[in-house]
Amino acid sequence: MTELRVGLLGLGTIGVGVARILIEQKELISRRLGKEVRLVAAADRDLATDRGLDFSDIRLSDDANDIVTADDVDLVVELIGGYEPARSFVMTALEHGKHVVTANKALIAKHGEELFPVAAEKGLQIGFEAAVGGGIPCMKALREGLAANAIESVYGILNGTCNFILTKMENEGADYADVLKEAQALGYAEADPTFDVEGIDTAQKLSILAAMAFGSKIKFEEVFTEGISKITAADIESAHEMGYRIKLLGIAKPHGAEGEVETVEMRVHPTLVPLASQMAQVSDSYNAVQISGDFVEHTMYFGRGAGERPTASAVVADIMDIASGFPDGIAHLAPPMGFVQSSRRDKPTMPMADTECEYFIRLMVKDKPGVIASVTSILADHRISLEALIQKERHASHNVPIVMLTHETTEGNLQAAISRITGLEAVEEDDVLILRKESAVA
Ligand SMILES: NC(=O)C1=CN([C@@H]2O[C@H](COP(=O)(O)OP(=O)(O)OC[C@H]3O[C@@H](n4cnc5c(N)ncnc54)[C@H](OP(=O)(O)O)[C@@H]3O)[C@@H](O)[C@H]2O)C=CC1
C-alpha cells in the first residue's frame, strides 16, 4: 500500500494531538484513503517529558533540522509556532521537496506570501486548515465549497481564548485575569497570550480568510486591530441591557464598483452583536465563521476554535488531503489560497477612517449639570444621531458612566467627535470605550 511518511515538529499541545490521531486512528485513516499515513519522526526541544504516547517506532530528535532534511520524510508538520525558526524550517522542508502542514497562523499571515510561490514552483502543497477556526473546516469550505461565488463578507469569532474569557465574564462574573489563566491551562492560548487578548491572533486569521475570500494578498499588518483587554463586566452588562452581546469579531468586506474588488475592509474589534443572532450564541472556546457569497447567500461554520483534539483533527485532515494525491500529483486539490497563484492581486486595504458603523460609546463624566448636553451637542455638530443614551449609577469617585448607541457614521467622523468630547473638562479622557456594532451577522 502507498505510504506517506510524516515528520512532526513540536510535541506541545497540538503536536501531541496530531501524533495521537496518527497513532490511534491509523486504521480509520488508511480505510478512508486506501493509503498509509505513517508518523516516522518527531522533534521537540524537550524529549524528556512523557507525552503518554508510545513513540517506540518513531525517530525522536531535539533538532528540527534532522526532520526537515530527512530522506525518509515526505511531509513536514510544523507545530512549534511563532515566526522564527518556524519560517526557516518550513522553507527548508519545501526546498527539500516536502509538503508542509501547519496550524501556525502567525507564520502564514506574515510569511505566506513568501512560502506559497516556493511551494507552487516545486509542485508542493502547504496545508493550514488548523490555522483558522481550530477544528472547523472553514478554509476548505471557502476554498472549495464556495468556489463558485464572489464573496461579499466574512464575519468571524476567530479566537477561542477571547470567546472563552468573554463567556465566563458574562455568565459567571469571572475575573478577566483568572479566566485567561484557565484558558492557558486548557491549552487554548498562544505562547504569548497578548496575541489572543489584543486581537493579533484574530487579525492574523482574518487576513488569511480575507485573502482567500477576495483573491488578494495577505496583509495582516494592515488590519485595524483592537482586543478585549479594556472590556469590563459593566460594559458587558450595558451592552446586554441594550439588546447586544460583546464578541471579538474579525470582519472583512470587499469594496468596489460592479463586482470589482478595489479595496478590502479588514477590522478586528470587540463588537456588539444582536442577542438573538446565532453569532451571539457562540460561547466558550467555540468559533464561528459567517461567509456570504453572491449565489449561496449566508453560510455559517461552527465548532471548537482551539484545543488539542479539534485542532489536531484539522491538521490531520490536511495531511490526508495531501496523502490522497500522493505520490502521483496534487492536481485534484485547489490552490492553497483558493486562486491560482498568478491571479492573486495586491489590493489596497480600506483606510479605517472610511469604514462605516454604528457605535457604542462609554464615557466617564463628572456629575454636574450640562455635561450630557455638551456631549450630545458635539455629536450633533458631526451629524451623529443617537439611538439610545443611558446614564448609569454614580461611582464612588463621583463620576457617572454614560453609555450611548449611535446610528451609522464613518470611523473618521466618530473619532473627530470623540477627540472633541474627551477634550471637555468634565470628561475623563483616559476612560473612554468605543465598541462597534454589527447588525448584519446571522
Ligand atoms: N493551542 C491551540 O489551541 C492552537 C494552536 N494553534 C497553533 O499551533 C501551533 C502549536 O501550538 P501549541 O501546540 O499550542 O504550542 P505549544 O507551545 O504547546 O507547543 C510547541 C512545542 O514546540 C516546541 N518547540 C518550540 N521551538 C522549537 C524548536 N526550535 N525545535 C523543536 N521544538 C520546538 C515547544 O517546546 P518549548 O515548550 O520548549 O518551547 C513546544 O513543545 C502554534 O502555531 C499555534 O498558534 C492553532 C490552533 C489552535
Ligand SMILES: N[C@@H](CCO)C(=O)O
Ligand atoms: N490561541 C488561539 C488558538 C487557536 O488558533 C485561540 O485561542 O483561538
